[in-house]
Amino acid sequence: MKRDPITTTYDKPPAFVADCSRAPDSRESLDRAAHAALARLSGGLSPAALCLAVFDWAQHFALAPGKWIELTAQLAQDNTTAPVPVSGDPRFAAASWNDWPYCVWRDGFLRLQQWCESATTGVRGVERHHEDVVRFGLRQMLDALSPSNFVLTNPAVIEETLRTGGANFVAGRQHWIEDLTAMLARAPGKRQPGAQAFMPGCDVAITPGKVVYRNDLCELIQYSPSTDTVAREPVFIVPSWIIKYYILDLSPHDSLVRYLVSEGFTVFMISWRNPGPEDRDLALNDYLSRGVLDALAEVRKRCDATPVHAVGYCLGGTLLSIAAAMLARDARADELRSVTLLAAQTDFTEPGELGLFIDASELATLDALMWEQGFLDGSQMAAAFQLLNARDLIWSRLMSEYLLGRRSKPNDLMAWNADTTRMPYRMHSEYLTQLFLRNDLAEGRYCVDGRPVALSDIEQPMFVVGTERDHVSPWRSVYKLHLLTHNPLTFLLTAGGHNAGIVSEPGHAGRHYRCGTRSAGASYRSRHAFFNETEPTEGSWWPRWSQWLHEHSDVPVPGRVLDDALPDAPGTYVRQS
Template sequence: MKLDDGIAPAKGPAIPECVPQQELPAHVWLDKQFRACLARATGGLSVISASMAGLDWALQLGISPAKLMQAWQVWLRQSIEDSPRLLPTTSEPPSVPQSDQRFAHPGWRDWPYRCWRDAFMRSEVFWETLTQDIDGLSRHHQHIVSFCARQWLDLAAPGNAWWMNPEVTSVASRTLGSNFLRGFHHWLEDIGEWLSELPASPPARPVLEYLPGRDVAVTPGKVVFRNALIELIEYAPLTDTVWREPVLIVPSWIMRYYILDLKPEDSLVRHMVERGHTVFMISWKNPDASARDFGLNTYLESGLFAALDAVLARCDGAPIHAAGYCLGGTLLATGAATLARDAGGGPLGSLTLFAAETDFHDPGELGLFIDKSSLATLDALMWSQGFLDGPQMKSAFQMLNARDLIWSRAMSEYLLGQRLRANDLISWNRDATRLPYRLHSECLHKLFLGNELATGKLCVGGRPVALSDLDLPLFVVGTEHDHVSPWRSVYKLHLLTQAELTFLLTSGGHNAGIVSEPGHPRRRYRVHTRHAGTPYLSPDQFLSRSTYHEGSWWPAWQQWLAARSSGRCVREPLPSGSPEAPGTYVLEA
């Protein structure tokens, strides 16, 4: 492995040579190509899986006449209750609840808009009743049917039609329709960007409002180690002395690392460095088809373990406070269990997981796409490309929250003609990455479908690893409105280890809940520590017994790390010949 000049090498395995794609029998090759073409047409979704769920639902509902009667009774009762508001002369009382932000505009209280709103909301309740709690319907099929019904209802929402939306008609009247001209211009711009992201086109980075190294990812530091998979950034100290134990952050490979180093006022990295912590950050290389055979073991050996070796060399062997975000946290937990199995814990002093699942039995709405049929379809798509492309992955996440990420945005930008004001987090979200075929396939099959990490079946180095071997302090962060890693699923780590575990539940979602800088309005969190060997508390018991705090959770984590550090020291300066942060990998398309 050749390192760039000025970057100190560290012990760690080299990236294995890329294994050429094996020749497949003609009939297998043909089947995979057919599945891949179908996957491209459906955005990677399995038509068979959705069809089987729909058929199961229809058959089970067909033999549940009482369920049908219940749905119609609810619809009829609500229709009678809403009937007085059908008259133009009737004024809607201000006490009518407006909990749905789609109908928060005052114009929805006026006739005839309130009639369309009420009819739509009755339809939502009707279909929710028809897709929930049906005897004999499998849980997975129920989730798929409910999800599909929600997608169609969101598409048919009256707010998506300009003549049925009082806010749009008001703006159109005031601007003489110029909002539609601006919206059409925005639509043409988005179509051009979408065409540039097609898999057949050369990889191109979207135009970002906040550029790494200029607007974000500007905390001073240097790249102190590089191989073909990672760049390791060490951030320059901003205090005269630092805590002896360094902090290594392992972001997920499905995101650019600088979500944790956005603008200086939004940067978790800067927050920690300003408080005397030596922070290291892994920056994953954005893979192409040549990395198709990089799997979990590759990311462990040449990613996590190589970074740990480099941090040890830089910090004179001091124990490391390791933190992982999302799947980076899952990788870190797997690596920590491996080190506990082989080296009694190895170099780790503590383990922190940000919105990271270790038990995938209930993976949230991502589970909609996780069954054998869906994975066979997605596998064929990745096999033909060598990777899962960023726009393909982004489309799947947008579908999970289509109401906010698709229809609300479309109404604002295309009907009102108002571009959403970009911020550093929105800009980062557009900066998509790719996933190697083998890594993504192994994660889906071994973690999401097989749940092998939680059940002790996941093998590293030919032997299984168990999270029950972990015997070091744990700090685990969950977020209240997480569609990717539901906090109750993250909480299940309590069942997998008896080590001391501090669990913190913060407001926000998967990204905005973690980027929770001090001073951010309306932030809050709950925290509770389960000491080693003490009885298990259920999630509901945690909610009742945890301590409530207003504000950001960042200071609580920093104080937790400081309490588990052995004192302060003077850190040697960064290598003078090393490249400046943010490095080169984060700048590649």
């Protein structure tokens, strides 16, 4: 009998994804053990994937004499009159880099960097993913060789050494010892010195509230009102479980939760439990059913069955979009009044540089490592994110703290970033394969309860936020939701990166945003047209979003007072290490 190819793709995972419903046989266990051993040596990266990329590029580059001529001409031009782009590179910000001989070393390095960029791009016949991998790998090597990383070729270090009599090296050595000790201890609160000064419930995550619901996967926090009346519709926030929830409730001055409460909203937030090896079989749909849907039911129960303003951040936004599509499919769309997605992808065809780590070979290696551990550790995930922006997050920091002896001043965002979490094996494998690799959600293959969900079923108005310098959820990828839906959609692009762009409180210097709205059923406007035709507005985007929420809310009701007998926020799960 002929099989239905579409139905088959719903249920058939790629060969490297383990079937968690059955125990592996001895051959599978042996294969996974070999992959896991390799993954430990390579930091979770696949040497095979890198070799394939280099071979693809090298083979086609060898057959590109026109490219050789172009690169030779560029090399000759670079040594004569070509300008060197220096502005914006923090490694060479000191004025002394303009002095001889440091300017020679700097300009030579930047020209080499430009030349290598040209050599690894535009080679006819190279697969795009392989091109990206080769360019990324070469950039990592060049960043390590930058003259800013060495004492004798960095004028700022030499000046500081002369000024302090070498005290900068003494301080740098102490910083190195502190960081090494914290890394070996694997204590999240000590990953960055000074971060332990910002503890949840004491310095951050201190907006008054109560834990109103708890199961084995999450706690639900309801925040106390600070206004006499509130919008009838509550705001229900689903953060990512890749991070601790209090990125949205940092210190009082930059807490999005506190801001929403002050704007007259009843705010609920999920706090996810930090999983351990025993949670290896938690699935993505467990986070949907026992996380989002159970918490949503409790929110509506406590607010007289009122439809809610649902908000999702990062992976929490991706999961919320699945939930909204599922509710629409099951004739339960009236449970949501609106949907807001903050730096969240729904189409993964352009995941940015994070896609460098997503191919069949890489996922086979990572899958084996997670199978052995039962989870993906936060430090392993943090290392991948640091590589994406190694120039600023690794090399510039090492120069400042170890060569100049200067510690970055600790802040709440630094403390939160050090407070890492873990990813259950099964959930993370499903997320990477079904969403990142196969793009099942955008293409209508992602199933909930055995039936696919479609984002085009969502009718509620949406507010979607992207950030200009996002390495995790590039705004061009976030913008693709316009192609998958036909409902009213307001898209806002704000300054900053994946985290700092969202934590953009009023009064924060240097902030701006662009905002445009597509009415229901309107024709598509490209992302380039949006960016070029939409004038930037100075300031924080929070007031613009608050205004939008109020515009989509019903008449106010008295502030919802919490029972004093309930446990206080931030609860217990956020304190798990």
